Amino acid sequence: MAGAGTVAAAALITGCADDGTATIPPVTSYTDVDILNFALNLEYLEAEFYLRAATGAGLSATDAGTGAGTVTGGAKVTGLSTAQQNILNEIAYDEQQHVRFLRTALGSAAVSRPNIDLNAGFSGALTAANSLSAASATNPLLPTTFNPFGSFDQFLVGAFVFEDVGVTAYNGAAPLISAAGIASGYLAAAAGILAVEAYHAAYARTTLIANSINLGYTAYPYAQYANRISALRAALGGGNETPLAGFLAAPATVATVTTSTVVAADTNAIAYHRNTDQVLHIVYGTFSPTAGATTPAAGVAKGGFFPNGLNGNIKTTQS
Amino acid sequence: MANQETQKLDNIIASRRAMLLGGGAAMAALAIPSTAKAAVTVTTFTDADILNFALNLEYLEANFYYLAAFGTNISTSNAASTAAGAAVLGITGTGTQGTVAVKANPQVPFALPAVKAYAIETAIEEGKHVSFLRTALGSAAVAQPAIDLNTAFNTLANAAGIAATFDPFASDANFLVGAYVFEDVGVTAYHGAAPLISTSTQGKTYLQAAAGILAVEAYHAGLIRTTINALDPTGSLGYIGYTQKISTLRSNLSRAALSTAPNPDDIPLTPGTTTYSLAGGTAVTATTIVDADQTNVIAFSRNTTQVLNIVTGGGAVTAGAKATGVFFPSGLNGTFV
Numbered sequence: 001m002a003g004a005g006t007v008a009a010a011a012l013i014t015g016c017a018d019d020g021t022a023t024i025p026p027v028t029s030y031t032d033v034d035i036l037n038f039a040l041n042l043e044y045l046e047a048e049f050y051l052r053a054a055t056g057a058g059l060s061a062t063d064a065g066t067g068a069g070t071v072t073g074g075a076k077v078t079g080l081s082t083a084q085q086n087i088l089n090e091i092a093y094d095e096q097q098h099v100r101f102l103r104t105a106l107g108s109a110a111v112s113r114p115n116i117d118l119n120a121g122f123s124g125a126l127t128a129a130n131s132l133s134a135a136s137a138t139n140p141l142l143p144t145t146f147n148p149f150g151s152f153d154q155f156l157v158g159a160f161v162f163e164d165v166g167v168t169a170y171n172g173a174a175p176l177i178s179a180a181g182i183a184s185g186y187l188a189a190a191a192g193i194l195a196v197e198a199y200h201a202a203y204a205r206t207t208l209i210a211n212s213i214n215l216g217y218t219a220y221p222y223a224q225y226a227n228r229i230s231a232l233r234a235a236l237g238g239g240n241e242t243p244l245a246g247f248l249a250a251p252a253t254v255a256t257v258t259t260s261t262v263v264a265a266d267t268n269a270i271a272y273h274r275n276t277d278q279v280l281h282i283v284y285g286t287f288s289p290t291a292g293a294t295t296p297a298a299g300v301a302k303g304g305f306f307p308n309g310l311n312g313n314i315k316t317t318q319s
Numbered sequence: 320m321a322n323q324e325t326q327k328l329d330n331i332i333a334s335r336r337a338m339l340l341g342g343g344a345a346m347a348a349l350a351i352p353s354t355a356k357a358a359v360t361v362t363t364f365t366d367a368d369i370l371n372f373a374l375n376l377e378y379l380e381a382n383f384y385y386l387a388a389f390g391t392n393i394s395t396s397n398a399a400s401t402a403a404g405a406a407v408l409g410i411t412g413t414g415t416q417g418t419v420a421v422k423a424n425p426q427v428p429f430a431l432p433a434v435k436a437y438a439i440e441t442a443i444e445e446g447k448h449v450s451f452l453r454t455a456l457g458s459a460a461v462a463q464p465a466i467d468l469n470t471a472f473n474t475l476a477n478a479a480g481i482a483a484t485f486d487p488f489a490s491d492a493n494f495l496v497g498a499y500v501f502e503d504v505g506v507t508a509y510h511g512a513a514p515l516i517s518t519s520t521q522g523k524t525y526l527q528a529a530a531g532i533l534a535v536e537a538y539h540a541g542l543i544r545t546t547i548n549a550l551d552p553t554g555s556l557g558y559i560g561y562t563q564k565i566s567t568l569r570s571n572l573s574r575a576a577l578s579t580a581p582n583p584d585d586i587p588l589t590p591g592t593t594t595y596s597l598a599g600g601t602a603v604t605a606t607t608i609v610d611a612d613q614t615n616v617i618a619f620s621r622n623t624t625q626v627l628n629i630v631t632g633g634g635a636v637t638a639g640a641k642a643t644g645v646f647f648p649s650g651l652n653g654t655f656v
Contacts, residue, residue, distance in 0.1 A: 051598055060598045083552045083606075086591040090605035093595040097616040167534050174513075174530045175523045182514055191513045191530055192617030195506050195537040199609040199618075202541025206437075210549065213433045246440070252432040259403060259443060260436035263538040269447035270531035271538070 030276075030314060032181035035173050037111045037312035038276060039190070040102040042169060044113040045283065045305055046162050047095040052118070053077045053148070053155055054088035063099055065112030069308065073118030075149045084152050091159075091200055098193055105189070111311035121305030122148055124285040125161060129228040132235065137249070138217070142225050153211075153222045156204050160226040163201035164264045164272075165233065165282055168240055170194035171273035198271065205244060205262045212247035213257060223247065236281040236296060240272035277317045280310070284317075364654055366525050369512050371461045371653035372623055373529070374452040376508060378463045379630065379646055380501050381408065381449045382419050384442035386468060387487070387494050388435070390426030392419045393446055394463075399426065403439050408449050410463035412456075414652025417465025425468075425488040434491040434546065441498070441539055448532055455528065461652035471645045472497060474632060479564040495547050496561050502540035503585065503610045503619075504569065504629055509533035510620040537618065544588060544608050554590035563587040566610075572632065573625035584619040586610050623655040 030038075048058045052074030061068070077088065103110045126142050135141045148158025170190055177187045212223040227243040234241040246252075246260035265271045274282075281287065281296045285304030288297035301316040302309035309315045381393045389399035393408040400407075410416060429435035453460045468487075476485030487497025509529055516526045544562075551558040566587035573582045586607050593605045593613075611618045627633070632645035641650040650656050 054603070055597055055601060057598060057601075063598065083548075083591065086604055086606045087608065089595060089597070089603040090593075090608060092597055093603075093605060094609055094611070094616040096598060097614065101615040101617065171527075171530050171534055175527050179518050182518070185514075188510070188514045188620060189615075189617055191510050191533060192611070192620065194530060194534055195510060195618035196609050196611050196616055198534040198537035199541035199544070199611075202538040203545045203608050205538075206542045206545040207549075209436070210433045210546070213436060246436045252436075254429050254432050254435055257432035257436045259439040260433070262437065262440060262542045263444055263535050265444070265531070265535050265538075267447070268451040268528075269444035269535055270451065270528055271534035273527060273531065 033109045034313045038314040041310040043098045047099045050092035054092040068113040069115035071116045077155045114311045115308045117307045129232040157225050159204040166197035168272045168274040169279045213252045216250040218249045237278040276314050277319045280317050367459045368654040372655040375651040377448045381445040386425040387427045388438035388442040412460040412462035414461045416462035419466045420469045427494045431491045464652045465649040467648050479568040498543045505536035507619045507621040508626045511622050559588045572628045
């Protein structure tokens with residue numbers, strides 16, 4: 001980590017303009033510490049979601065760091081089969097270990113867990129996703145009672161909110177790592193975590209698609225709900241989405257089934273990448289400091305899952 | 320400071336290249352019927368060499384999925400591939416062009432609609448990887464080498480202790496097990512290659528693409544592992560056991576020498592018997608959908624020699640000889656062979 005700064009360009013200096021609005025720092029690149037801390041914020045969010053879903057309890061005080069923020073919401077998912085519980089346990093463990101790995105790699109430079117609000121994050125996403133388009137047979141509204149901790153199927157939709165975002169965020173960050181950081185193994189580590197996030201994303205997408213193929217979306221609308229979330233992420237995060245597909249209103253047969261879309265990727269079958277602004281807009285659930293705006297803009301520093309914003313230098317959107 | 324950093328970088332690059340090159344020196348032949356005894360002896364390599372290594376693997380994967388989903392190889396269309404919109408792919412290039420050996424009528428007689436949907440999706444995506452890499456490489460692209468999808472699976476199944484013969488095109492479940500052989504290997508290969516790509520502007524572009532393909536291979540691996548896990552959650556049908564034997568074989572093939580323990584670089588599926596400690600010290604049982612080290616949960620990485628040993632089933636011990644066998648009876652095309 002030492003020396004990463006030699007490659008970094010401008011330091012972040014947030015000032016105040018005369019009109020009282022925050023000026024946008026002239027950042028052209030980030031240090032490796034900034035990038036890893038950005039990833040750590042996202043891992044805190046994922047770990048809290050999965051740990052609470054699997055066990056009802058979140059990260060230990062040690063894992064959350066000194067002066068960690070509070071976490072609002074989250075509960076053990078009810079009605080899980082043993083097989084389903086085992087899946088939740090695995091993903092919870094994976095994300096917990098990512099938190100620990102990044103905290104160890106960053107050492108004293110690691111940011112502590114920021115305030116996280118799972119209730120506000122999910123309710124905001126629900127409202128925004130439902131307001132994007134009118135309901136139709138193939139595009140039903142998310143129920144107002146939607147609760148990602150209420151059942152396994154709702155949990156899958158909740159997981160869907162995060163996983164492809166993790167893939168695109170790590171994919172976007174990989175080429176930003178400095179030559180010194182590559183030498184120190186950070187690129188290899190980031191690529192390895194990227195792969196794990198893709199395994200997780202595949203789990204959620206495969207399960208949603210399999211149930212939809214086997215039951216039809218009339219009986220199993222959860223993939224349709226996830227597609228509303230996908231549309232919201234596309235609006236907030238610069239496109240970069242592949243909705244779930246391959247299913248029909250009624251159960252499919254071998255004769256009627258068409259290609260699935262387990263993989264979220266572009267026309268070359270290469271996974272999408274998002275820049276830090278696009279990721280921030282998604283986790284903040286906010287387009288712009290201007291109320292009612294429907295296109296991403298600079299100056300968003302908090303909202304959604306992070307009521308006080310991320311910790312670290314990558315916090316405020318610049319576009 | 321810059322000098323120290325530069326020196327450190329040089330040292331790491333040197334050691335990474337040594338790992339890439341010398342990994343084979345200590346490799347020993349395994350108990351697989353194979354004549355392959357080769358070591359990679361590359362002293363310098365370019366980004367194109369790395370992409371061409373990947374292209375060889377994509378030819379293999381794309382042909383497997385095209386044959387399973389449509390019953391035809393990647394360079395020949397049929398009614399099923401046309402209906403699915405799967406492109407006919409070029410296979411010409413540098414090196415020795417080969418054909419694909421496979422049984423007659425290889426299209427899987429799918430009984431599960433979801434598995435058919437996955438096969439079609441994966442075929443199209445692996446095909447796109449072939450075309451993307453061929454386009455990126457231009458005239459430097461290697462030709463499709465000779466590929467064996469006929470007896471190769473018998474050889475591997477025999478070596479893994481699964482059965483004397485194994486037909487991945489026989490059923491939904493067999494197809495998934497066949498796919499399991501490839502997908503985690505793709506993840507580890509791209510992971511191993513990513514840090515070797517140059518830091519030039521062009522290299523950064525390649526890195527972005529390689530990272531993106533790495534993620535897609537992990538999506539595929541996650542898809543296959545999720546589906547096998549769902550088909551056989553308790554292991555009573557035997558498919559979980561097959562993945563364990565395949566993972567053990569892959570670990571054996573990528574170990575440093577016969578005298579050393581298998582490389583701990585492959586986690587198979589388990590019937591919910593893995594135990595993890597969650598926050599607060601709670602011990603819980605868990606699945607292993609993710610193939611990653613179980614401490615940091617970072618996906619494994621393999622160097623080119625390790626990957627060559629897996630796909631050719633060979634032990635690389637003789638410097639300068641080309642690794643041949645199993646899926647690549649005449650070896651790969653390119654620099655890393």
